[in-house]
Structure formats: C-alpha cells, structure tokens
Amino acid sequence: MDTTLRDGEQTSGVSFSEGEKLSVAKVLLEDVRVDRIEIASARVSEGEFKGTQKVMQWAAQKGHLDKIEVLGFVDGKISLEWIAKAGGKVINLLCKGSYKHVTEQLRKTPEQHVADIKQVLYYADEMGIKVNIYLEDWSNGMRSSKDYVHFMIASLKDEKVERFMLPDTLGILDPDETYDFCLEMIENFPDVEFDFHAHNDYDLAIANVFHALKAGMRCVHTTVNGLGERAGNAPLSSVIATIKDHLKMKTGVNEAQLNKVSRLVESFSGIRIPTNKPLIGEYVFTQCSGIHADGDSKNNLYFNDLLPERFGRTRQYALGKTSGKANIKKNLKDLGIELDKESLKKVTDKVIELADQKETITSDELPYIVADVLENELFEQRVKVVNYSISYTMGLRPMANVSLEIDGKIYEEYSDGDGQYDAFVKALHKIYKRLDKIFPKLVDYVVTIPPGGNTNALVETVITWRNDHEFKTKGLHPDQNAAAILATTRMLNVIENEFNPTRLEELKNEK
Template sequence: MSRVEIMDTTLRDGEQTSGVSFAPQEKLSLARLLLTDIRVDRIEVASARVSEGERAAVRKIMEWGARKDYLDRIEVLGFVDGGISLDWIAECGGRVINLLTKGSEKHCKYQLRKTLEEHVADIRRDVQAAQERGIAVNIYLEDWSNGMRHSREYVYRMMDALQGLPIQRFMLPDTLGIYEPWECYEACRAMTERYPGLRFDFHAHNDYDLAVANTLAAVKAGVQGVHTTVNGLGERAGNAPLSSVIAALHDHLKADIAVDEARTNHVATVVESYSGIRIPANKPVIGENVFTQCAGIHADGDNKNNLYFNDLLPERFGRTRQYALGKSSGKANIRKNLEMLGIELDEESMTRVTQYIVELGDRKEIVTAEDLPYIVSDLLGASGDREAVRILNYSLSVAQGLRPVATVKIEIHGQAYQQTSAGDGQYDAFVSAVEAIYEHQLGREFPALVDYSVSIPPGGRTDAFVQTLITWEWNGARFKTRGLDADQTVAAIKATVKMLNKIENNTNITTP
C-alpha cells in the first residue's frame, strides 16, 4: 500500500455543521494542532469570500504557515468566478486553491445553466489565472458520485478536457453521501484506471453512516488522498471522522500514513470544546466508553491472555482501558478496578462487594472506580477511606422575586459548621454556603466546578431518576463525581458531597 495523504477539512467543511463557528484564534489553534501535533498532510481552512471574519482567520493562519513553511499544505476552497476567489486567497497570503467545479451534468445544467464546454472554458481561465499568480490548483468535482451514477460520460469528457492543465489533484466528493463501499470502489477504480497519471482524493459524507467504509474502498481502488474532519463534523450527518479513518487505514489496509495516532484524542477534545458538539460516548476511538469493558466475562477473558483485545489498543490513541461497574460487571471487572486502586480483597469480601454493586446497577446507580473505596469501607468496615464529610442538615428556599437561599450544616472530620448563602439557583446557593465554610471558616481553597451535566431517562416519567455528573478541578487535577436522585438538586448535592470526601481523603484524584 503506497502513501495515503490525509487532508483534514474541519476548519472548512466541518465548520458547516449547524451551529458551529470557530473564532479566528480557535481556527489558528486548530490549524497548529492538525499540522504539527496530529501531522496531517494538508488542511483546508476556509471558503473564499464568506465573511470578513473568515478573511481575518485565514490571514492569521497564513501568517503562521509562512513562518513554519507550511503554505503549500494550507488550502482554501474557491469558486469558478473569474478570479474573485483567487484575489481573496492571494490577499490572505494563500498559495493553494481548491476550485469547486461541477462533477455532474445535472449540477452543470441546472445550477450553472451552462454547457460542459462553457464550464470547462471558465475553469481553464481560472486555472491559468492561478498559475500566473503562483497559486497551486486542486479541483473539486462537486456531486461527482451522482455524476458517475447518472452521467458518467459527462465526467469523462470533463476529465479529458482538464487533465492536461496544471492541476495537482482531482478531488472526488460523495457530496450527498449516496455511495456504499462496492459502488464507491467501482467508481474510484474507473477513475484511477482511466487516468493513471493523475492524483485523486476522495471526500466522503456520512449520510448512510458509510463514510469510513467508503474511504477505505476509495483507497483500495487507488485513490491517493482522503479527506476527514475531527469528530466527523460536517453538513447533515457530517464527514469521515479523522480518528476512525486513520485507525482503519492503519489496521485494515496497512497504509502508510503520517498521522500521529496518540494525539487524536487530545485534538478531538479541543474540537469538542470549540465546536460545542459533544462526542458521543460510543463513538469509535474517541468516545468515552469505547475502551471500557462492561461484561464481567470480558474482564475475565482479559485476565486470561487478553482474549477480548483487538488491534484498537487504547494506548495507541492516548487512552487507557477501563472496566465498568454495574449489574453485569461480575467479580472480574470489580477485581480489575480494585487492582488499579491497590486494594486486595478475599473471595468472601469480593462476593459481598459484587452483590452490592449489582444491586446498585439494578437501581440505575452508576458506580465508578473512584466510588469503590467508599463501598468497600462501608460494606466491610475497612480501615481505608472514611466518610470525612457528612451533611447534617440543609434547607433550601425559593420565592418569587427573591434569590434562592440555602442554609447548610455540615460535618467535616467530626466538626460541625453552618452557613447561610444566597445564589442564582438552589444548588448555587448550596454550593455558595459550603464554599463559604471552606474559605472563611476553614481558610481553604474550594474546588472549581468545570462542567455540570444532567441526564434523564427517556419516557417522560416525573419520578424518573436524574443523574448529575459534575467535573471539578482541584490542585491542578480534574475529576468527576455523580449523584442520582429523583430530585435534580438533591442529585447535585450528592455529587458535591462525594467530591468533598475525595478532597478530604485526598484519594484517586487524577487528571483523565
């Protein structure tokens, strides 16, 4: 398998995700991460003529790219518009245009209202103008997949007319995500066999959840470059996700790619933060749960010659394998977690802890590894972590036109403290009261709340459990605590008490 180029278009096509808009500084930050950390071969950073904000972002990226000698790897989408896009790109300092042309007869006839000959003449003029300016040209054949399906002769006539021009790459988009892998392979193979001297890229969309499979099919057919976005961002169902594509190319095709797999998870979380689009927990390679074994039989198999491992080892992607705790865990999962915490139990104790965790799972309680020391201590009277913090009492009040008020009485290492505070909500008032105890009565720093999320089971029941997941930061480390209750505020308070016990016992607080 020859070298496969990765062109990432998160900053252009990915930004076309509904509700996503990257600020200029965010675009520059992501460009740096993609080219220097992940080490993709090329990036597409914008569409020409979109806005003044886009112009400012592209200028920042090009100025940085010029200093790093990356300008030939930074591309901008442009249009067949008599040189207007070329002017825009040149003013920004760009050196590569990805020229958007019509790859299907239907688009040419009904959108441009031109014949193929007229469209080719327009393309020739812009390619010649780009050459005169010292700007390299790649060609997008927009709607190429429909062109190959319904008007293949049009595609071939267009390629025959353009193949002699100074064009670096012809880029084949499945614009509407219509392909399945077999048809994709056949169409790409037809192009690479008919035009063996040309370089082709494939650009997949994920409307049928086949973008990664189609990308692999294109590479098997001889395409030399593929397009991705971080986290699969893009219009409608998005594009081929960078993390999945590089893993599949590496493992299934043994392709030669330059990307650093170990940095993919870091870049994914940065894009998640900048875009506001959450990564699904079950998303391959980068999802929170994808390296977590839930069934006890899997953990048991991992203990016996790694029977449930595949080539997607978490360490490749800067991740670690975890073993979930719940009603399907079994002793093997629990023992794995205890081993990581340095806790060893005899068989009788293991049986009791296992039974208790299964009961919690039946009640929809989510148990984490960080909870295990408390469960062990509570069940077995162990001399490990103790309940250093207890809520003795609290009162929450809310009234029309008045800020909510909380009065909290809390015991810390056997000493009782009481405080009353107002807040912007009942939970905020509760936290303000506890924070006042820590900062004013104890003279200690209170952890910062970094993220707060609430999940409610489907079905619309008013008595359904509410799970609150809170991320905290303390002494440079981030950790999460959960609370479960039918009352959202009580669930958040339970999560907060878990956090207080963690910092008082100072155990198992590590940056994920």
Template sequence: MQIEILDTTLRDGEQTSGVSFAVQEKLSIARLLLEELKVDRIEIASARVSEGEFEAVKRVCDWAAKRGHAEKVEILGFIDGGISVEWIKKAGGKVINLLCKGSLKHCEQQLRKTPFQHIEDIKKVINQAIANKLSVNIYLEDWSNGMSQSPEYVYSLIETLHTEPIKRFMLPDTLGVLNPYQTFEFCRDMVKKYPGLHFDFHAHNDYDLAVANVFSAVKAGVKGIHCTINGLGERAGNAPLSSVLAVLHDQLNIHTHIAENKVNQVSRVVESYSGIRIPANKPVIGEHVFTQCAGVHADGDSKNNLYFNELLPERFGRTREYALGKTSGKANIRKNLEALGIELDEESMKKVTERIIALGDKKEVVTQDDLPYIISDVLKHNDKEQPIRILNYSLSLAQGLRPVAVIKMEIHGIQYEETAIGDGQYDAFMKALRKIYKVHLKQPFPMLTNYMVDIPPGGRTDAFVQTIITWNHNGHTFKTRGLDADQTEAAIQATLKMLNQISMNNF
C-alpha cells in the same frame, strides 16, 4: 505506501447543524491538527461566508505562516469570476480548493451552463489563482452521481483540465450515496485513466459507509483522504479521522504522518468546542470502547490478553480502564491547558482564570475534563455591553407544592420584577420572564425548541453542567450555552445570553 490526510473539521465539519467555532477555537483546533496530530493538510473555511469568517481565516493563516504551515492551510473557493481568489489572497491564504461541478446534472441544472462554458469558467479562475500565487486543487462536486449518471462528462472534464496547473483532483461523494463496491470501481477507473494525477477521496456518511468507502478508495489507488474530527459534517457527517486512521494503519498497512497518541486528546477538545457529544460506543474515541465489563472478558484479558485486538488504547492516548488525571487549584490551570494541547492568548487566559476562580466557589475540584467546557463558555460569551441583566432571583421547591420563581431584572436601564408558578424551577423562571416581556414590554418571547444537558465524561456527581438550549426567534434558530455546578443556574445563564444576543443583534 503513504496516504495524505486532509482534515476539514474547520470547513465541512462546521457545517454540522448548530456548530460554529469562535476565532480562538479555530486557532486552537488548527494548532492541534497540524502540530499535535500532524495531519498533512487542513481545510479551514469557505471563502466569502462572512466578515467574522474572514477574520478567523486571517488569524489562522497568519499563525500558519509564522509556523511554516502556510501551504498546509486550504480554503474552499468558487467559480465566481475571481472574487473568491481575491478573498483568499486578502486573508493570507496560499491554497484554493476550487469547487467545480462533477456531474452533468449539476452543471446544466444548477449552473444552467454547457460543459464547455463551465470548463472555460474554471480555467479563468485557475489562471486568476495562479496569477495571485495560489496553489490550486479542485473539487468535482457531486462526482459520485456524475460517475453513476454521466461518466462521459466527468472524463471530459478531467481530460480538459489535467494539463492545467492543478495539484490535486478531489472526488467527493457529496450526497453520501456510494457503497464500497461502487467507490472502488469509480476510483479505480479515475486512477487507471489518469495515473499521473493526484486524486483525493471525500466521503459522507449518509448510509454509514464513509469509512468502508475510504477503505475502497485507498485500495483503488487514491493518494489522499478527507476526514473530520469525530465525523463532524453536514447531515450524517464525514468520515471520522479516528476510524479512518485505524483502518488505514491496521487493515491496509498504509503509512500516514498522523500521531495516533494524540487522537483522543484532539477529539475531546473538538467535542467540547462543538457541543456535539461523542457516542460512548464510537470506535477508537468512544468513552466505553476500551472498557471491558463482562467477567469472561476480564478473565481472558488476564490470561495472555485473549480479548485484545490491535486497537490497543495506548496507541490512541488512552488506557484500558478509562480514566483521566485530575487537578485542582488555579495555580495549575496553564499546565493542564498545555497537557490538553490548548493554547490561549493572554486576554483569553485571564478570562478563563477568572471564570475558574468564580466556579471554584461552587465546586471543590476542577478537572482536566472540565477545562474545555469552561474555555468554550468563556470564549463564546462576552460579558461586556450586556443591556439585559438579572439582578436577583429566588426559586423555591417544596414537596407537594409547585415551584415558584421570583425574578428581578434590568432591561436597558429599567428594572422589572415578576413572580410565576411552574412545573419545575426553570419552568417557573421562564414563565416569570415571559410575563416581563409580554405584559410589561409587549414583546414576543423566543420559543425554546431543544434543551440539552451535558457534563464532562466520567460520571462524577460534582461535575460542571453545560446546558445548551436551542431557540427560535422570528424565524432565526440559534443556540446558547451556560456552565455551572448547578443545572438550573446553567440554564438561566444560557437564557440570559439568549436575551442579550437578540437585543444586540436585533433579530
């Protein structure tokens, strides 16, 4: 038996709080998913989100068409009288995943329509999609609650739509409320009533049961499973592809097209682009899951692998002793990017190379682990048209004395200088900066709501530091990041990006 895998990292995964992929990052992830990892299908976006999203979708669809992957790229659309259909067609999409209501409560209370009215609306959009040469799959949103609270509605919906030109019926546990027993029962009922239809299952992890529910859905006979890289997704996330893959292959003896040995590579790239760190103990892809620490285990490993199971690290592109090859020098940058499965256009490559050369003055070694962090920092920050610049700053730290910061900066062509004392070097810097904005400019200053320091795995003392800061300004919450060998400098870079982002976007 073979199961289809749809990866929705670029759509549902991007709904993770604080995650937003740049266009080049979306292209890179799409290539990794389809050509390296060999997933069957990818869901890349929701229609009508923004102009920026339209450009990203268009770029991915153009690339996919050139590589023969057009039918593997899917986009979420809505019951909106055909607006989503036009949006997807204009972007170059070939497949619409149509979001319908899978529970009576959602149909009547959110749409304020009768089931008959909703079904008629669905049919109209299906006809419009087919007329525009789009393949159609449908999501039954809130299907899990529909099966619990209004199964007759769900069955009537399928009964009416099963003769329509719908390729797949997708069954989401939208709120992550199912347990494995319910999942098996509900999926089995769907498969038994409609054995000729293709059903996908889409799990959420609110009760930490997403992978277990996937197990049950496949046992019940569904033909497709939805996952995300590293379990990214709204709230507690979606079913992580790495764990689902291991369960399907080892526990259920199910075949997929996935290239297991690329799992770790893709997970690390997505970790860097998303800014969401993989827990060290996360199965299959966690930093420590293939590291044996206890002496008795090490002894058993040397005696006929007494402490091994089927989850051998080599299957997933890893080793028992966690290590990644190192490289240094600008001459090998492209070679190491290729080893990580990352492709960049010439302009992006030029920017990354320049950034690495600049960072090389501060750090002797640039490793493969560092590269995705550098790339993400470069692609998400445009050095052009920066109306706010830091001209000079001095930070002093002496035993027994509070740190002092002196900064000189240029804001829209006018120079300002201030000094402040703080509880730390960065705190002193921020207090001096606030003085400039509040005293000289008479402007409100954003609130720092979260401060996260991140380094590539490996625990090296010479690692680059990625500082990710969350800000709130006039009710708008956003993140900026800085990358440097020095933590304070990384934080200052992130702060400068924040000021320019506010200035250029006027929020």
C-alpha cells in the same frame, strides 16, 4: 486532508470562533500531524474571514501556508481576492462533477463551465495561489454521466491544478462502486493526483475510504469526530486506524494525539461524541462483561490490535450488572484495595443491585460501596454541606451562600456567578483558597433525565474532575442544581480522603 474547520463546520449548529479555529488548526498540524487542512469557505461571513486570517498569520510564521486550504467558487477573482486578503495560498475550487449539476444548477454547458474554470485558473496563477479542484457530486456523475466526468478531467488535467478531489457529496456510494469508480479514475488518468472525499449518509464512509485506498487513492479527506453536513464525513480516528491495521499502510499522523483533538473539537463544537463511537467514544475501551475481564487477566484473551494506549487512552472495566467479580477485582486493584472472597462477593452483589436500579456506577464510587457493604467508616464523610442558599433574580446575577463543614469546622462564603451552580462552586473556591487547599478543575458536566420523564423526574448529574488524574462523581435528585451539588460534595470527600487498605484489614479483623 482534514476538513473539520470547513466541511465539519457545516454540521447543523456548529460554528467555530476565531480562537477555536486557530486552536484546532494548531493541534491538527503540529500535534496530530495531518498533511493538509481545509479551514473555511470564501465569502461566507466577516467572522469566517477573521478566523481564516488568524490561522493564516500563524501558519505563515510556522511555514505551514501551503498546508492551509480554503474552499472557493468559480466566480472570477472574487473568491481568490478573499483568500489572498486573508493571507491564503491555496484554493479548493468548487466545480461541478455531474452533468445534472452543471446544466440544472449553473444552467451552462460543460464547455462553458470549463471556460469559466480556466479563467479562475489564469487569475490564480497571476496571484500566486495554488489550485485544487473539487468535482462536486462526482459520485452521481460517475453513476449517470461518466462521459461528462471524463471530459472535465481531460479538459483540465494539463492546467495548473495540483489535485482533483472526488467527493461522494450525497453519500450515495457503496464500497464496490467506490472501488470501481476510483480505479477508473486512476487507470484513465495515471498522471493526475486524486483525493477521495466520503460522506456517511449510509454509514459506509469508512468502508468507502477503505476501498478507495485499495483502488489506489493516496489521499483521503476526514473530519474530527466525523463532523459534517447531514450524517457527516469519514472520522479521522477511524480512517487512521483502518489505514494502519487493515491496509498495512503508513501515514505521518501521530495516532496518540487523536483522542486529544477529538476532545478539543467536542468541546468547541458542542457535539457530543457517542459513547460507543470507535476509538474516541468514552466506553470503547471499557469491558463490561465479567467473562471478558476474567479473560483479560488470563493472557489478555479479549484484546485486539486497537490497544487504547495507541490513542492516548486506557483500558477500563465497567461496573454494572454484567460485571462479575473479575471486573470488581480489577477496579479494586487499581484503587489499591484487596478483599477476601466473602467481601468481594458482597461488594459484587451490591454493584449488581445498584445497576438493576439503573444507577451509574463509577470506579471512583467503589470506596463508598465497599465502606457501605462492609459496615465500616473507612470512607468517612469529612466534608458536609451544612446549608446553602442559591438564588436567581431576573436582571441580577445569581448568588450563592454556602456553609461547609470540613473535619468538624464550619466555613462560610458567598459568591455571585454566571449561574446558580457556578455561584455555588465559586463560593467553595473561596473556602478552599482560604484554607490553601487545591480545588479540582471541572472538566465535563453531563445531565441525564430519563426519556419521557416528567417535571419531577430524577435528574442524574455526572461531573468529571481533574487534579492529578481524572475522576467522576454523581448526584441524583429531582432538582438539577441539587443533583450537581450532591456530585460536588462527593467530589470534595473523594479528594479529602485516602482510602487505606491497611485500615480495612484492621477493621475486618476487629469484626
């Protein structure tokens, strides 16, 4: 069960719009094919209600209503009526899983709490709403008040409850405790369906999910990218890979779509995926060491079962000071470029020199480096920004005037925009539209300033573009807009040029 749209939305600063909730719900259920999703908390806000309603309307058309769940509270009919009005058919009822919570937060006895829950169960049955029960703070309950946990399940197991959901609400468990506590639940209540819900406060969520499944749990909760309150929840992608590769179990999840939903949620949430996050981070299928690249060329010596193609990714070989000739050679081969040993060494030395200066180097910049090192004009600057003026005046829309030279001819345009760089790009769009040229789509825009940098620090802007494939270009300048414009100019030259290996050979022979 994925709870990105409920528990994941409790990440600080994250709030999904109605359309975003619907988009993520569609991808999770129809592309990734998780079994169930939890999409909202009842009574939170009008926006939460409208988003829930939008997802429910789509789910009703597609036959998915039983897979859509909403968190509700022990409040008589109030949560139930909220869910019913939104079109929902399943409530995840938040009950207390520890004696401390029931007596100190609710200030009720266990018997009173059970009576209140049974009243909600009665109303839910009348309204045709299915009920799952969350035993909030269950992990602390198992540590300090096991008798209370057993009392709660024993009191409710014969009621109309579909599943009991066991959360490690504060992320306190270690793998051994998780295994023991889950096994205790299963052995004492063999006819009850349980879920396990891990939090990652000690960075043990995946290990705890692994041990919950070993103990016999057959449903676990996840979030895309590990979103969630505080340190987040167990990441969907890591859980799926662990289930398949380590536990040799099967799910209905299409792992080839995991990268797609991760990027979608990254975009909507505004929470960047760490570059080294397993399976979904930008660099996790990137080999940096030249030794590894050399080994991969000799019967894939540095491959493991996490082949990038499984997850809709591709293996890459980074360009940096540890790259070595093997990495450079693999990148050049992908670009259709072959160099002799002497030229390859020169290019490798140049890459190491740039990396020592802490410059980011992408494979798309290799033609520039090759052209520079071999002192030829294979990658000529066919596009130049002759001049530009960008302005921002308070209360008025930003404006840009651009003069662009393409193959010796000057083109000028102006445009307004939502920002200065946006106005600049829209002016370029006008020029390319006039020339009937395709302008790539901007996919991602990352600005990096060194930690502790001063106001005059160099800004590195790396922009990801997409035409028939994705590629990146970089600009470096003390001014952020200027850095972005440099990266954009480099992009224009990338799409205007075709690096020609045959011409390279001709020029080398001439030398």
